[in-house]
Structure formats: C-alpha cells, structure tokens
Amino acid sequence: MPRRSNSGKTGAMTDVSTPSNPAPEPPNVDPDLLDDLTDAVDERDTRWLARTLQRMHPADAADLLEALPFDTFSDAVELLGGELPSDILIELRDSYREEAVDVLPDTAVASALDELDSDDATVILEDLEDDRRERILEDLEPFDRAQLERGLAYEEESAGRLMQTEFVAVPEYWTVGHAIDHARELGEELPEVFYEIYVIDPAYRLQGIVQLATLMRTPRDVQLSDIMTDPLSDVRTDMDQEEVAFQFQKYSLASAPVKDAAGRLVGMITVDDMVDVIQEEAEEDLFSLLNVSSADGSDSVVDTVRARAPWLAVNLVTAFVASGIISLFEGTLNQVVQLAILMPVVAALGGNAGSQGLVVAVRAIAERQLEGDAVRRAILREVLSGLVNGVLFAVGVGLVAQLWFHDVKLSLVLASAMMATFLWAAFSGILVPLGLKKLGADPAVASSVFVLTLTDVMAFFSFLGLATLVLL
Secondary structure (H helix, E strand, C coil), X not given: CXXXXXXXXXXXXXXXXXXXXXXXXXXXXXXXXHHHHHHXXXXXXXXXXXXXXXXXXXXXXXXXXXXXXXXXXXXXXXXXXXXXXXXXXXCCCHHHHHHHHHHCCHHHHXXXXXXXXXXXXXXXXXXXXXXXXXXXXXXXXXXXXXHHHHHHHCCCCEHHHHCECCCCEEECCCEHHHHHHHHHHHHHHCCCCCCEEEEECCCCEEEEEEEHHHHHHCCCCCEHHHHCECCCCCEECCCEHHHHHHHHHHHCCCEEEEXXXXXXXXXXXXXXXXXXXXXXXXXXXXXHHCCCCCCCCCCCHHHXXXXXXXXXXXXXXXXXXXXXXXXXXXXXXXXXXXXXXXXXXXXXXXXXXXXXHHHHHHHHHHCCCCCCHHHHHHHHHHHHHHHHHHHHHHHHHHHHHHHHHCCHHHHHHHHHHHHHHHHHHHHHHHHHHHHHHHCCCCHHHHHHHHHHHHHHHHHHHHHHHHHHHHHC
C-alpha cells in the first residue's frame, strides 16, 4: 500500500515514536503506515482514512487503529463517524470498542447495528448507556429491535447473549433441492457465516442437522430427513458460555444450535465466537491465579491500581498471618540466628510447589478432567509427586546447610521441614481448588491466596517448631 505524501500538510506533525499514551504496537502493523495514519488524523483527511481502512482486513485495520495513542484513536473514530466500517468496529478490543461507540454519533451506531449479525450487534448494545441504548433502539425497525432486545434479556456470559438469531431452518419433509432454493431466495438475509442448516418440526423443535458439505454432495431429490444427523451438542439459552465452549472443544464443533427452555430453536453459535470465549476464559483464569483483574494496554495508572490494590490488601493480611506464626518462635530465632537465613528457602520452595499443583488443578477443573474417579487419581498423583520432590529437595538443602553451617542437627531440621512443606503443598494445591469448587466458588479466583498462605504457615511452623524441639 503506497504511503501518503506529506506535501501540502496542514496539521502539526505528530511524533508517533514517543506518544503520551500509546497502545502496544502489534507486530503486524507497518510503522510507515502507522505514521501515515497519524498524519491523516492530524490533517483530518477523512477520505484517505476511510479508503485505507476499507482496503484492509477488518482485524488488521483494528490492529492498526489500536496501535495509535488512545487520544489519536478517539480523534480518528470521530473523524470517520459513519464511515468507520462496522466489521472493523466489532474487531476492536473491548476498551477501544467502548471508546469508539462513545465517540460515534447515534446514526452511525444505528447503522452498524443494522449491518452486523445479531450476536455482534448485542455486543455493541452492551457498550451503550441505558438511555442512549433506548434512544437508538427506538429508531430501528420493530422486528430488528425486538430481536436485539431479546438478546439483551439473557444473562451476561450466557449462550443467549452469544447466539445470533440469523440461521437457516427448514421442515424435515423438504428435499435437498428445496433447501438449496430456499437459501438462495433468502439472499442478504442469510447469516454472514454458517456451516449447517437445521431441520425442525412445525413447533420449531430441532429434529436434526444437515451439514452444508453434505447438502452440496447430495442429489436434489433426496429428503433432508434421510441425510440429517442428531446434534452433538445440547446448548440452551441459559447455559454459561464456559460450558458452551467446553462442548465446542469436546465435539470439535464449527457451530451449534441454541434452544430455549421449551426446546424450540432460537439461534446458533459459531466457532468464531467460541474462540473469543475460550481466550477470555483462559485469560480470566490466568489473571485470577495471579490476583490481577485487568491487563489491557489502554488501562490508566488509576485503573491498574484499582484493579490490583484489593488483592494486594488481601495478601497483606495473609502475610501478617505468616508473620504471626514467626513471632511465636521469636526466642528460637534470637538463639539460633541461622534459622533466619534458611527460613526463606523453605517458604519459597514450598510456595512454588503449591503453585505448580494449583495451576494444574485449576486447569483440569476448567476442562472437566477432575470428575469421578479422576479426583482420587489426581490427589494420589500430586501427593506422590510431592513426596518424591520433597525427598529430593530435602536431601539437597540438607547437604547445602551442612556445608554452609557444619551443623548436623540444623541440616536435619531443614530437611525434615522441607519434606513436610512439600507434602503439605501437594495436598493444598489439589484440595483447595477442589474444595472451593465443591462450595460453589470459582477455584481460579481464591485458590492462590489460600494455597500460598497455607504453605507459608506450614513452612514456618514446621521449620521453627522442629528447630525449637531439636536445637534448644
């Protein structure tokens, strides 16, 4: 794509090398094109902006816009207005999309809602304030408004929110030829992307599925009832998106029909939406394990502090709990100074061992691998692993302590405490997330705080307690 010429420039040159609040530049963004884009925003060259973005793939165009400093991004969206393609708008990351929707005029948002599939339109509506949403919905056609309002009525992160209401449904007595002709007649009303047609009865209950590949390979006079297959999934509108993602992963689905409480077909979910959900759920679990609730490149310092400070406060409380255990053995520490030197070794290794088991357990729970007899096998595996690692590292740290301090009793105390801590970490890493799941809590959110606190307490108590009994 040719670069724009800087001749005849009317706006001030923007230094994109040191922006005040830049987003991380994606690796596939051309720096020269980014310079040109910044210049075009400064010059208010709407024609070049719109033409350049329309020539790009929507995902690449979204990456390019997100590489701009946040203020420049807002100026670009405001400058484009209704000329910002809706397929680029939906590709933007959450914080950028929300900013774009805030900047765009109502007419541009309404136009985007008309062009997008219902699932993507629902995402845009979620970004709007209640009063503005109502104002924009009033300007839509009654049927379109009813469809979108129905999507918003479902719970967040449910299949009802994810599904699109555009799909192809035909009666089972039709032939392949009838179905193909019907799809051609729908024309622009067809979903933008779909992989199968749904066979229904007069009450709109799903009878079977016909893959498009099967449809195209079958003679026109064959009845759909002869080639349809039973659906592999059973997705209801109130099903959590994580459960839907699990079904997509388990059955390698490209799309899935969605039924309401009465069993009627009301929508479909496609794999492109599930890829986003799987990534979101994985990021959510990762952030929860690390006690971080946000990691967006556009977050301000205030947003970052607000997201992290509460968890740091919780960790502060648990740190004082561990300090309280240490204070019980103040006399022992005063008499045997070497304990203060070796104490962090036990706590650090125990904490790492517990975290390793915790990550494996939380991931296994999320993927439905810890159910039934698998729970007992997982606990046994973790305990035996903790035992073996405990023996190995107990011998190792014991030898190091002996070479360092030349004290057999101290070395044995350190080795014994290391052994006990590793076993306790193994138990905690698997039992804490399983216990939280049993209580109905999210294991990814609270497990790390409990596991780290329990391993620290065991490390300090076993090490200092044994030292008090043996060395004094």
